Amino acid sequence: MPKQLAKGVWLNVIPTTQFKTISMTVDFIAPGNVQELSNRILLAQLLETSSAQYPTQTSLAQKLSMMYGASYGVNVFRYGLQEGLRFSSTIINDHFIGGESLLAEMVAFLHSVIYQPLIKNDAFEPVTFTRQKQNLMAYLKSLNDDKQYYAEQQLSQLYFKNEPFFATSLYGDAQTINAISAKSLYVIYQKLLATNQIQITVAGDVSETNLVSALEDWQLADRQIADSELIYRRPQAEMVSKTEGQPLQQSKLNMAYKLPVYYRETDFYKALVFNGLFGGTPISMLFKNVREKNSLAYYASSRFDGFTGTLLVQTGIDQSNESAVKAIIAEQLDAIANGQFSDEVFDQVVASLINGRESRLDSQRALVNQAMLDQLLHSTVSAADWVKQIKRVTREDVAKMAKQVHLQAVYFLKGEDAK
Amino acid sequence: MKQQHYSDLGETLYSETLSNGLRVYLLPKAGFHKTYAVMTTDYGSIDQSFVPLNGTAPVTQPAGIAHFLEHKMFEKADHDAFDTFAHFGGSSNAFTSFTHTSYLFSATHHLKENLETLLDFVQDPYFTDQTVNKEKGIIGQEIQMYEDDPNSRAYFGTIANLYPNQPLADDIAGSIESIDKIKPADLYLAHQTFYHPSNMSLFVVGRLEPAETLEWIAANQSGKQFAKPAPIQRILPPASQQIIAHKQLLMPVERPKVTIGIRGMDELPTGLNRLKYEDALSLGFTLLLGETAPDFLSLYDKGIIDDSFGYNIELQRGAHHVIMAGEAEDPEAFETAVTDILHHATDKLAAAGDRFEAVQREAIGSTLSSFNSLEAIANQFDDRLYGDASLFDEVGVIKALNMADVMQTMEQFISKAGISLQEIAPGH
Numbered sequence: 001m002p003k004q005l006a007k008g009v010w011l012n013v014i015p016t017t018q019f020k021t022i023s024m025t026v027d028f029i030a031p032g033n034v035q036e037l038s039n040r041i042l043l044a045q046l047l048e049t050s051s052a053q054y055p056t057q058t059s060l061a062q063k064l065s066m067m068y069g070a071s072y073g074v075n076v077f078r079y080g081l082q083e084g085l086r087f088s089s090t091i092i093n094d095h096f097i098g099g100e101s102l103l104a105e106m107v108a109f110l111h112s113v114i115y116q117p118l119i120k121n122d123a124f125e126p127v128t129f130t131r132q133k134q135n136l137m138a139y140l141k142s143l144n145d146d147k148q149y150y151a152e153q154q155l156s157q158l159y160f161k162n163e164p165f166f167a168t169s170l171y172g173d174a175q176t177i178n179a180i181s182a183k184s185l186y187v188i189y190q191k192l193l194a195t196n197q198i199q200i201t202v203a204g205d206v207s208e209t210n211l212v213s214a215l216e217d218w219q220l221a222d223r224q225i226a227d228s229e230l231i232y233r234r235p236q237a238e239m240v241s242k243t244e245g246q247p248l249q250q251s252k253l254n255m256a257y258k259l260p261v262y263y264r265e266t267d268f269y270k271a272l273v274f275n276g277l278f279g280g281t282p283i284s285m286l287f288k289n290v291r292e293k294n295s296l297a298y299y300a301s302s303r304f305d306g307f308t309g310t311l312l313v314q315t316g317i318d319q320s321n322e323s324a325v326k327a328i329i330a331e332q333l334d335a336i337a338n339g340q341f342s343d344e345v346f347d348q349v350v351a352s353l354i355n356g357r358e359s360r361l362d363s364q365r366a367l368v369n370q371a372m373l374d375q376l377l378h379s380t381v382s383a384a385d386w387v388k389q390i391k392r393v394t395r396e397d398v399a400k401m402a403k404q405v406h407l408q409a410v411y412f413l414k415g416e417d418a419k
Numbered sequence: 420m421k422q423q424h425y426s427d428l429g430e431t432l433y434s435e436t437l438s439n440g441l442r443v444y445l446l447p448k449a450g451f452h453k454t455y456a457v458m459t460t461d462y463g464s465i466d467q468s469f470v471p472l473n474g475t476a477p478v479t480q481p482a483g484i485a486h487f488l489e490h491k492m493f494e495k496a497d498h499d500a501f502d503t504f505a506h507f508g509g510s511s512n513a514f515t516s517f518t519h520t521s522y523l524f525s526a527t528h529h530l531k532e533n534l535e536t537l538l539d540f541v542q543d544p545y546f547t548d549q550t551v552n553k554e555k556g557i558i559g560q561e562i563q564m565y566e567d568d569p570n571s572r573a574y575f576g577t578i579a580n581l582y583p584n585q586p587l588a589d590d591i592a593g594s595i596e597s598i599d600k601i602k603p604a605d606l607y608l609a610h611q612t613f614y615h616p617s618n619m620s621l622f623v624v625g626r627l628e629p630a631e632t633l634e635w636i637a638a639n640q641s642g643k644q645f646a647k648p649a650p651i652q653r654i655l656p657p658a659s660q661q662i663i664a665h666k667q668l669l670m671p672v673e674r675p676k677v678t679i680g681i682r683g684m685d686e687l688p689t690g691l692n693r694l695k696y697e698d699a700l701s702l703g704f705t706l707l708l709g710e711t712a713p714d715f716l717s718l719y720d721k722g723i724i725d726d727s728f729g730y731n732i733e734l735q736r737g738a739h740h741v742i743m744a745g746e747a748e749d750p751e752a753f754e755t756a757v758t759d760i761l762h763h764a765t766d767k768l769a770a771a772g773d774r775f776e777a778v779q780r781e782a783i784g785s786t787l788s789s790f791n792s793l794e795a796i797a798n799q800f801d802d803r804l805y806g807d808a809s810l811f812d813e814v815g816v817i818k819a820l821n822m823a824d825v826m827q828t829m830e831q832f833i834s835k836a837g838i839s840l841q842e843i844a845p846g847h
Contacts, residue, residue: 359510
C-alpha cells in the first residue's frame with residue numbers, strides 16, 4: 001500500500017529479495033503539453049549530467065562508481081495525458097558488497113541532484129546549459145537516422161494532427177526547446193518541484209520504515225493535485241495518408257487505427273487478446289501472413305495503446321509491395337471479424353499473453369512502473385487477476401473488437417534510388 | 420550432477436555433460452516466475468569452411484548460412500516450432516553471432532514441455548526447396564533493414580576493416596547474392612556437422628528444480644540417435660595482420676558517425692587468465708575513456724564527443740578487438756583525439772591510480788547487477804572461451820585485479836594492435 005508522505009506526495013515500497021539490486025525512482029508528474037514536454041526533456045538532459053555538488057560528468061561518474069557502479073538517470077515518460085520527469089537510481093544490495101549500506105547514500109545522492117542543481121544568478125549555469133541544449137538538439141536530429149523511429153513519428157504526426165502533445169515524440173519539439181533559456185527553465189523547474197505530484201517508488205530488499213526515515217531530510221511539502229484525466233479519447237476523423245520518398249533500401253509502412261477501448265476500462269482485456277491475435281505476437285496473423293506465408297517482410301507487427309485507444313501496425317517491405325501488404329493487413333482484420341481463426345491459435349495467443357504478463361514480475365523496472373501507474377490510476381490489478389480477465393475473453397469478443405477498428409492514418413516511407 | 424556454489428554471488432550452478440556430449444547448465448533462481456533456456460551451438464557466421472562430419476574433403480558454404488539455418492530450424496513438415504512453444508505459453512526466439520547460434524524460450528508454465536520442444540526442434544532439421552526459397556525474401560528484407568541502419572553499417576564496416584578477406588568481414592546474415600545460393604543440402608550438411616550434441620550446450624535459468632529438470636533433458640536425449648562425435652575441422656584462411664586503416668561511407672544521415680576499431684594482435688592467454696585479461700582491458704579502457712576520465716570530460720567540453728560516445732570490448736573465438744563509436748560533428752578531430760589518447764595510454768594510466776578503486780567497484784557492481792536478468796546470465800555464459808572459468812568467476816577476478824595488471828594488459832594489447840577508422844558521412 002502506498003504511503004502518503006505529504007499531500008500529493010506518495011511513497012510506494014515493494015519489498016522483495018528476488019533481485020541483487022535496490023531500485024528507486026522519483027517521479028514528478030503533471031498534465032502534459034508540448035511546452036511542458038520540451039521543458040522536461042531539456043531538464044532531464046541537464047540534470048542527468050550536472051548538479052551543484054557534482055558539476056561535471058566526471059565528478060558525477062566518480063561518485064556513482066564509488067557506489068559500486070550505482071546507476072543514475074533522468075528521463076521523461078508519458079501515460080496518456082499525464083507526463084512525468086523521472087529520476088532513477090539502482091544500487092547493489094548491501095550483503096553483496098560486504099555489508100556497506102548504500103541505501104542512505106543513494107537517497108542523499110538523489111536529493112542532492114534533484115534539489116541542488118547547478119545554478120548561477122538564479123538561472124542554470126550558462127556554459128553547461130548551452131552545451132547540454134546543443135547536445136539535445138543534435139540528438140534530436142540523429143533520431144531521424146533510425147528509420148523505424150522516424151516512420152513511427154511521422155505516423156503520429158498524421159494521426160494526432162489535432163493533438164500536438166501526442167504528435168510530439170517523448171524527446172520534445174526542437175523549435176520549442178531551442179527557445180528555452182537558462183533562466184526560464186530554472187523558474188519552470190522550481191515550479192515543477194513545488195507543484196507536481198510526486199511519486200517515489202522503491203523495489204528491493206528494503207522496508208518502508210527504512211525509506212520513510214531516509215526521506216525525512218527531504219521535507220517534502222504539501223501540494224494541491226487536481227484530479228485530472230489520464231486517458232485521451234481521440235475523436236474519429238477522416239482517414240489521412242502520406243507518402244514520402246527517401247534513398248533507402250527498405251520501405252516502411254505504418255498504419256494507425258482507432259480502437260476506442262481504454263486502459264482497464266470495458267473491453268480492455270478483449271482488446272489485448274485481439275491485438276495478440278492480429279499482430280502483437282510472433283504467432284499472430286500479421287506475422288504468419290505478411291512474413292511467413294508471403295515472405296514480404298522481416299517484421300510485421302501491431303501494438304495497442306490503451307491510453308489513447310490506438311492500434312498501430314508497422315512493417316518493413318519492398319516499395320513495390322505496398323498495395324499487396326496493405327491488402328493482406330486488411331484481410332487479417334476481416335478474417336478476425338468473421339471469426340476465421342482456429343481455436344488452437346486463439347489459445348496460443350492467450351497463453352502467450354499470460355506468459356508475458358507473469359514474466360514482468362521478474363523485472364524490477366516493470367514492478368516499479370506498474371506500482372507508479374497503479375497509484376496514478378488509483379486502481380490495481382494483480383497479475384493473477386489480470387490472468388483471470390484474459391482467460392475470460394472469448395473468440396466472439398475478439399471478433400467484436402476487430403469490427404470496432406477504424407483505419408485513421410497511413411504513412412509510407414518509400415525507399416527509392418538507394419545505392 | 421556437478422554442483423558449484425558461488426558465495427559472492429549467492430548462486431549455485433549445476434552442470435552435467437550427457438553421454439551424447441551435450442553440456443547442460445542449470446541455475447535455479449529463487450523468487451523468479453519464469454524460466455529461460457538457451458541452447459547454443461559453437462557455430463556462427465565465420466564457420467563457412469569446414470570438413471563435414473564423416474567427410475574428408477573441405478567445403479566452403481555461402482556467407483550467411485549459419486543465420487539462414489537459424490531461421491529455417493523453426494519450420495517443420497507439419498508445424499512451426501513457434502506455435503508449439505506458444506501452445507505451452509513459451510515465447511521463443513533465436514540469434515546468430517560470428518561464432519555461435521542460439522535458440523531460446525522463456526516460459527512461466529510447462530517447463531518440461533517447452534524444454535522438450537526446444538531440444539526437439541533444434542535437433543530435427545527439415546528443409547525443402549520450397550521452404551528454403553521462401554525464406555530468401557524474409558532474410559532479404561532483414562538484410563535491407565540493416566543496410567539502412569547507419570549504426571549497423573558502422574559496426575560491421577569496422578569489423579570488415581579490421582579483418583579484410585576473413586570470414587569476419589562478411590555480414591552475419593550474408594548478402595542478398597550469397598543467400599540466394601543456399602540449398603537444402605547445404606543446410607543439412609551444416610546442421611549435421613555443427614549441431615551434434617557434443618558441439619552444443621544448454622543453459623536453463625530461473626524457476627526450476629535441478630534434479631527433475633536434468634532428468635527431463637536426459638530422458639529426451641537418450642531417446643535419440645546421434646552419429647559418433649568427431650572433432651570439428653574448421654578451415655581458416657591464412658592468418659593475416661592486414662587492416663584497412665580508413666573507410667568512408669556515404670549514407671543519408673543527419674549527423675556523421677565515427678567508429679574506431681582496435682584489433683588485438685597479441686596472443687590471448689587461456690582459461691581463467693583470459694577472463695582476467697578481458698576484465699583488465701575493460702578497466703583499462705574505463706580509466707582511459709570512461710566517464711570518470713579527465714580526457715573524457717575535456718573532449719566532451721570541446722564538443723568532440725557527446726553522450727553518444729561509447730566503447731565495447733569484444734573477445735570471441737579467434738579474435739579480440741575494442742570498438743569505439745560515437746556521433747561527431749568533426750570526425751577528424753574525434754579520430755585524432757582518440758588515437759592520441761591510445762598512443763599515450765601508458766602515461767595516462769600511470770596517472771590514473773587514484774581512480775582505480777572507483778572503476779573496480781563499478782565493474783563489480785555492474786557484474787553483480789547482470790545477475791538480475793535471466794537473459795543476461797544465460798546469453799553471456801560461454802563455457803568454452805575461458806576453459807573452466809566463466810561469468811560466475813568474474814566478480815572474484817575483478818576484485819583480485821590491481822593497477823599493475825591493468826597497465827600490463829593494456830600495454831600488451833595496445834602495443835601490437837591495429838587501428839581502423841570507419842566514417843559514415845551524410846550524402847548518397
